[in-house]
Amino acid sequence: MIKRLLAGAAAIGAIGGLGFLYYAWYPPIEPVEPPDRGSFSAEQIERGRIVAAEGYCAECHTRTDNGGGPELAGDYKMDTPFGAIYSSNITPDPETGIGNWSEEAFQRAMHLGVSRKGVHLIPAFPFDHFTKMTDQDVSDLYAYLMTRPAVHMTRRPNELPFPLSLRLLQAGWKLLYFTPGVYKPDPRHDALWNRGAYLSEGNAHCGACHTPRDFMGAEKKSAPYDGAVVDNWIAPPLNEHNPTPTTWTEDELFQYLRFGVAPLHGPAGGPMSPVPHRFLSTVPEEDVHAIAHYFADVDHAAEREKHDKAALARAMEQSKIDLVGPTVDPDAKLYQGACAACHYNAAPSPVLGRPDLALNNALWLDEPTNLYQVILHGLTAEEGQTGVAMPSFYNALSDQDMARIAAYLRRTRTTLPPWTDLEKKAAAVRKTITTIPVNSSH
Incomplete structure (x- = not known):
């Protein structure tokens, strides 16, 4: 009887684990060539500028310590109770920024908190708020960011202890606290x-x-x-x-x-x-x-x-x-x-x-x-x-x-x-x- 109970518990745990992995897994989205500025209208870029200003993007994506850094190139230090987190480069640099992100990948990051590579983003990036934004506003923001000067700058690695450094665990946080939807x-x-x-x-x-x-x-x-x-x-x-x-x-x-x-x-x-x-x-x-x-x-x-x-x-x-x-x-x-x-x-x-x-x-x-x-x-x-x-x-x-x-x-x-x-x-x-x-x- 005890063996059957243990086997049943193990089976339930395995099914639950597989279910969580299914919930947590997102496929990578293929990289693209950085879009040409001419592919966006001046009106859309201006709308995107307003969206960026109303979301204070430059405030958290521009380094302020160590002499500061280029606007939107990331590496802004956020001290949290769990350790320091450094913001991402959101200029259109294809190597260190988001220059090779398609609009689809950008929409997914804003609405679901998942990167182009399928990695869960840390909620210091407030995707739990950005999920409420319309597709149009996110599209306009993408146009604005993709027409900013590309800056080749790598951010410092996050200082989160194990196991908080495991991005897969962010899916568990989302399961508890995140409700996507416009x-x-x-x-x-x-x-x-x-x-x-x-x-x-x-x-x-x-x-x-x-x-x-x-x-x-x-x-x-x-x-x-x-x-x-x-x-x-x-x-x-x-x-x-x-x-x-x-x-x-x-x-x-x-x-x-x-x-x-x-x-x-x-x-x-x-x-x-x-x-x-x-x-x-x-x-x-x-x-x-x-x-x-x-x-x-x-x-x-x-x-x-x-x-x-x-x-x-x-x-x-x-x-x-x-x-x-x-x-x-x-x-x-x-x-x-x-x-x-x-x-x-x-x-x-x-x-x-x-x-x-x-x-x-x-x-x-x-x-x-x-x-x-x-x-x-x-x-x-x-x-x-x-x-x-x-x-x-x-x-x-x-x-x-x-x-x-x-x-x-x-x-x-x-x-x-x-x-x-x-x-x-x-x-x-x-x-x-x-x-x-x-x-x-x-």
């Missing part, structure tokens, strides 16, 4: 909302940064847009869990995504900065409006903004107090000397280019990470609001100084509990900055 419009919403949802959920892959991940590196479907840690910054929640006292309305979102600064919430910094400046500032305005329209619905802006007037008044009052009369609070004096001159605002609302910290995400998040990053890194004239810079205080403020400023702002600008271990956390964030900013204040 975005289907929601009939309960209008065309603008659906356009915004299509872009946000698909090509723009907003959830890849703003949704927390589980132990397998998959986005938590139970917590969409709840915020996550990205490149040593916190990508804040994009839903109703965003803690700022004034609502991210459709107009605030549009201003932020199009121009890099929202009147009430301040400038885009860190990994978010290139999104408005390099990419969304170059696409049709109606697409940015669509994304803003979609997320204003996701965060229930219409229901929440009734509290904004009172929150704004409180913020302006506290900002005025900082510069009126002497203070005996040593932390307040430190803040006045380092920050208040540029962050002071008066009623009725903040001046553009002078962000009010009481309304900024950085003070309302669970950790002071983003506040410390901005203090240490600063903002150049190309980041945040165009032409407005904030110096780095990397050399000017110690970890203890930053901890005092953070504690002061948290208790005077928010209604939330104090942060803990502030000096220790300041030191930890400082260690993530490998290059001292050139605009460092002394």
Whole structure:
């Protein structure tokens, strides 16, 4: 009897293994000669440029360390909990890029996460979002990439330990987490909302940064847009869990995504900065409006903004107090000397280019990470609001100084509990900055 049970279990295991191999196996697609630029119309190439900008292709496929690298030639380092991953060269170089990929092979990679050679792609490449893109958008993107300058550059090998380095296991990840299929419009919403949802959920892959991940590196479907840690910054929640006292309305979102600064919430910094400046500032305005329209619905802006007037008044009052009369609070004096001159605002609302910290995400998040990053890194004239810079205080403020400023702002600008271990956390964030900013204040 036991032998029969063991034999049955072995047979089931063998059948299951064969079934998994059948599911996981994809044949190679034959290489092609790099297509001639003349085979694509100027209109299709321009449409592809827009698709590439709305998907931020150059952001993850251009090396930034070791002196940088040619655009779209890959080798961008992505640090993950599983090890470092380096992006692919997506220029039309036939040897080190995708120059010998047919459009069929490119479509398969975008929609199914499988390379031309039949190898499963690591989901650091967000094919779980790109699968929602239409065939036309993928075709236009192919036309754009195949007409870029070909760059012969090999990326560094991924640093994934065994057995995570086995690409076949990625098929198991897909079996658990990946549902292929083009975005289907929601009939309960209008065309603008659906356009915004299509872009946000698909090509723009907003959830890849703003949704927390589980132990397998998959986005938590139970917590969409709840915020996550990205490149040593916190990508804040994009839903109703965003803690700022004034609502991210459709107009605030549009201003932020199009121009890099929202009147009430301040400038885009860190990994978010290139999104408005390099990419969304170059696409049709109606697409940015669509994304803003979609997320204003996701965060229930219409229901929440009734509290904004009172929150704004409180913020302006506290900002005025900082510069009126002497203070005996040593932390307040430190803040006045380092920050208040540029962050002071008066009623009725903040001046553009002078962000009010009481309304900024950085003070309302669970950790002071983003506040410390901005203090240490600063903002150049190309980041945040165009032409407005904030110096780095990397050399000017110690970890203890930053901890005092953070504690002061948290208790005077928010209604939330104090942060803990502030000096220790300041030191930890400082260690993530490998290059001292050139605009460092002394």
